[in-house]
Amino acid sequence: MRHGERHRTHRTGWLRAAVLGANDGIVSTASLVLGVAAASAGTQGILLAGVAGLVSGAMSMAAGEYVSVSSQADTERADLSRESAELTDSPQQELAELAAIYEKRGLDKKLASEVANQLTLHDALAAHGRDELGISDTLAAQPVQAALASAGTFAVGAALPLLMVMLLPARLMMWGVAGSSLFFLALLGFLAARTGGVPTMASAFRVTFWGALAMALTAGVGALFGVAA
Structure with a gap:
C-alpha cells in the first residue's frame, strides 16, 4: 500500500536558513533604504548604500551560517566519536x-x-x-547547504527594496519601499509556512510585524539624524 503521508522535517535545515536569509535581506535593506532616505539623501546615495548592504549582508549571512552550523556539525561528530x-x-x-x-x-x-x-x-x-543523542541523517547539520541557502535568499530579499528605489519617484520612495517590503515579508511568511506545513496566517503576521518594527525604528533614527544635520 502506498504511503500517503507527507512529512516536511527533512526541510528544516535549509528552510530555516532560507527564511532567515530572505527575511534579513528584506528587513535590513529596506530599513537601510528608509533610514538613508529619511536623512534626506538622494536616490544615488540610497542605491549605493543599499547595494553595499546587499553584498555585505549576503556575505555575512553565508559566513555566519557556515560557522554556526559547522560548530553544530563538529559537536555532532564529537558526540558520535565518543x-x-x-x-x-x-x-x-x-x-x-x-x-x-x-x-x-x-x-x-x-x-x-x-x-x-x-x-x-x-x-x-x-x-x-x-x-540516545538525537542525531539522524535527516536532521544532521549541513554547513554548506545552510550558507548557500541563506546567502542566496538574502540577496533575493535585498534586491526587492532596491528594485522599488529604482522604479519609484523620489516623492513616493519611502512609502513605496515600506509598503512593498511589508507585502514581500507577508508573502515570505506565507510561503515559508506552506513549505513547512504550518498555519500560514500566524507565520505571515509574525514576519510582517517584526519587519515593520525594524523599518519604523530605522526610519526614525534616519529622520532624527537628518534633522540634526
Missing part, C-alpha cells in the same frame, strides 16, 4: 542503555531488549546516535 569509543570499550553497558531507552518509550522489557539487540547488530552507532 559514542563509538564507548561501544568499543563497554558494549554490554551500551546495549543495556539502548534497551532502557526503548523501555522508557513504552516497550516491555523483553521487546525492548530484543529491539536493542537487533539494532545493535545492524548498526550500533547509528542506533545510539539516533535514539
Whole structure:
C-alpha cells in the first residue's frame, strides 16, 4: 500500500536558513533604504548604500551560517566519536542503555531488549546516535547547504527594496519601499509556512510585524539624524 503521508522535517535545515536569509535581506535593506532616505539623501546615495548592504549582508549571512552550523556539525561528530569509543570499550553497558531507552518509550522489557539487540547488530552507532543523542541523517547539520541557502535568499530579499528605489519617484520612495517590503515579508511568511506545513496566517503576521518594527525604528533614527544635520 502506498504511503500517503507527507512529512516536511527533512526541510528544516535549509528552510530555516532560507527564511532567515530572505527575511534579513528584506528587513535590513529596506530599513537601510528608509533610514538613508529619511536623512534626506538622494536616490544615488540610497542605491549605493543599499547595494553595499546587499553584498555585505549576503556575505555575512553565508559566513555566519557556515560557522554556526559547522560548530553544530563538529559537536555532532564529537558526540558520535565518543559514542563509538564507548561501544568499543563497554558494549554490554551500551546495549543495556539502548534497551532502557526503548523501555522508557513504552516497550516491555523483553521487546525492548530484543529491539536493542537487533539494532545493535545492524548498526550500533547509528542506533545510539539516533535514539540516545538525537542525531539522524535527516536532521544532521549541513554547513554548506545552510550558507548557500541563506546567502542566496538574502540577496533575493535585498534586491526587492532596491528594485522599488529604482522604479519609484523620489516623492513616493519611502512609502513605496515600506509598503512593498511589508507585502514581500507577508508573502515570505506565507510561503515559508506552506513549505513547512504550518498555519500560514500566524507565520505571515509574525514576519510582517517584526519587519515593520525594524523599518519604523530605522526610519526614525534616519529622520532624527537628518534633522540634526
